[in-house]
Amino acid sequence: MPTVNAYAAPGAAEPLVKTTIERRELGPHDVLIEIKYAGICHSDIHTVRGDWGPQQYPLTPGHEIAGVVTEVGNEVTKHSVGDRVGVGCMVNSCGHCVNCEKGNEQYCLVGNVGTYGAVDRDGTITQGGYSTHVVVTEDFVLRIPDGLDLDVATPLLCAGITTYSPLNRWGAGPGKKVAVVGLGGLGHMGVKIAHAMGAEVTVLSQSLKKKEDGLRLGADHYYATSDPETFEKLAGTFDVILNTVSAPIDLNAYLGLLAAGGAMVSVGAPPESLAVNAFSLIGGGKTLAGSMIGGIRETQEMLDFCAEHGFGADIELIPAEQINEAYERVLASDVRYRFVIDAATF
Numbered sequence: 553m554p555t556v557n558a559y560a561a562p563g564a565a566e567p568l569v570k571t572t573i574e575r576r577e578l579g580p581h582d583v584l585i586e587i588k589y590a591g592i593c594h595s596d597i598h599t600v601r602g603d604w605g606p607q608q609y610p611l612t613p614g615h616e617i618a619g620v621v622t623e624v625g626n627e628v629t630k631h632s633v634g635d636r637v638g639v640g641c642m643v644n645s646c647g648h649c650v651n652c653e654k655g656n657e658q659y660c661l662v663g664n665v666g667t668y669g670a671v672d673r674d675g676t677i678t679q680g681g682y683s684t685h686v687v688v689t690e691d692f693v694l695r696i697p698d699g700l701d702l703d704v705a706t707p708l709l710c711a712g713i714t715t716y717s718p719l720n721r722w723g724a725g726p727g728k729k730v731a732v733v734g735l736g737g738l739g740h741m742g743v744k745i746a747h748a749m750g751a752e753v754t755v756l757s758q759s760l761k762k763k764e765d766g767l768r769l770g771a772d773h774y775y776a777t778s779d780p781e782t783f784e785k786l787a788g789t790f791d792v793i794l795n796t797v798s799a800p801i802d803l804n805a806y807l808g809l810l811a812a813g814g815a816m817v818s819v820g821a822p823p824e825s826l827a828v829n830a831f832s833l834i835g836g837g838k839t840l841a842g843s844m845i846g847g848i849r850e851t852q853e854m855l856d857f858c859a860e861h862g863f864g865a866d867i868e869l870i871p872a873e874q875i876n877e878a879y880e881r882v883l884a885s886d887v888r889y890r891f892v893i894d895a896a897t898f
Contacts, residue, residue, distance in 0.1 A: 553577060557898045558683035559872055560610040564602035567876040570898075573612055573679050575687045580627035583693050585637055587898075589706040589869075590681035591616025592891040594737065594798065597879050599669055603823070607669050614681030615641040615667035616709045618702040619895070621693075628690045636696040638855070640709035641845050643667050643678060643692045655847040657692075682875070684898050694852050697859035704864025707737065707890040708855060710845065711865060715742035715794065716854040717846035718817040719749060722792045726750040731786075731793045731809065732771075735762045737882075738796035738819060740866055740889040743769045745854075746794070748861040754790070756782070756806075765888065769866075783808060788836075796820050807832040807840065815839035865890045871897040 553574040560571045578584055596613035598604050617639040621631050631637060644665035645657040652660050665672050668680030680686075696705050715738055724730045730751040732742040739755070746753045747770025754773040755766040763774040775782045786809050793806060798820040807816055807828075815838070833840060846854065858864060866889045870878055878891045 554685070556683050556685045558612045558679065559875055559898060560612040560679075560682070561600035562610050564600070564607070564609070568600070568682070570872070571610060573683060575685060576674070576676070578623060578625050578687060579689075580625040581690050582625045582687050583621055583628060583631050583637070583690050584623040585617070585619040585639065585686050585688065585693070586622045587617055587619040587681055587684055587686060587895040589618045589703050590614040590683075590893045590895055591706040591710065592875070592878055592882065592893065593707075593710050594882055595710070596680075597882060608677050611669055612679040612682050613668050614683070615639070616706045616711070616892075617667070617681035617686060618696060618706040618709070619686075622685075624690070630690045631693055631695075636698070636702060638694045638696050638705060638709045639667060639681065639686065639688050639692065640694065640713060640851055641667055643688050644673055647691070655849040657847045658845045682872070682893065682898065684895055692848060694848065694855060697856055699859035699862065700855065700864050703869060703892055704867055705855070705858075706892050707741070707865035707867065708858055709851070711737050711741045711890060712745070712858060713846040713851045713854050714738055714819050714843070715796065716745050716857070717850055718794060718819060718841070718843035719746050719751075719792070720850070721843070722815050722817060724749045724751040724792055728752070728791045729754070729789055729811070731756050731790045733757075733777075733793060733795040733801070733806065734797035734820070735766050735889075736796065736885065737887070737890045740765075740769055742794045742796055743771050744863055745857075747771070748857070748863070751792075754786075756793075788812070790814055792817065794819065798822050800824060800826055803827070803840065804829050804832040807838055810836065810838045812836045813838070815841055817841045817843050819843050867892045869894055873897065
């Protein structure tokens with residue numbers, strides 16, 4: 553097995569350290585990718601710290617990966633050496649259940665294989681993108697269009713598709729009013745994408761401290777949710793509310809901001825259950841929904857859409873030795889708006 557440089561968490565309460573990990577030998581349908589950039593997602597922090605359940609350590613996180621193909625298996629048809637490619641939150645699925653056949657591999661009934669911390673089909677534990685190279689089956693490798701620089705394309709593999717998929721599904725576009733709750737790593741992509749789709753976009757944030765950024769990113773309006781008058785003024789306004797925050801919020805108050813027939817879609821994952829009054833939904837025929845990334849076909853569609861409209865993520869590029877500091881800054885909401893690691897520093 554090839555050995556490559558990486559950063560890994562030795563345990564739930566320990567900082568990530570420089571190490572080496574093994575990658576599998578190239579199979580007939582595998583692609584070897586030299587990683588150029590790896591994004592830091594809040595999910596990385598939750599996972600390596602055991603917030604979402606016990607893990608097998610050492611664990612190399614990272615499911616926002618951009619790089620270049622350096623070798624392909626002898627039966628690969630979708631990618632060639634030199635291609636600019638990306639890998640997102642999953643690297644395999646059963647491929648034959650009803651959801652996989654519809655292009656919704658993220659909802660594989662057998663269970664999709666996460667890019668790190670998951671049991672792959674060969675029984676090994678997957679290791680993620682905080683490393684110099686990765687081997688992935690060709691069906692889960694995405695093409696990054698020439699119009700996107702690799703560094704700003706990297707967070708699109710998670711933050712981009714996580715927001716694009718629900719906005720696409722619930723019809724954000726001309727004539728629609730869309731609210732984005734939170735202006736962080738997910739929220740800033742939600743604003744960019746909803747604006748590019750042609751919707752009228754409003755940011756709902758705790759304060760107005762990021763208002764200038766929100767308007768620059770494409771928002772038409774910006775309101776502070778700490779002001780009670782916001783919920784009075786905007787009652788019954790929105791066709792779609794995209795909730796990107798992982799903190800507990802008053803769902804009933806936000807549902808009151810939906811127009812009749814509107815939908816509130818959560819992509820953030822708070823650690824505790826949130827209460828919903830049935831009448832908040834019944835009174836107006838409203839929908840409360842959730843969404844998780846997107847399938848491979850839709851993720852490629854998202855990458856092409858972003859390239860067509862000329863934008864990627866707003867990033868702060870860091871060397872690998874700053875990963876642990878970056879984790880603390882993510883927890884303190886001190887990043888605008890996504891950390892990306894230069895893989896040359898692994």
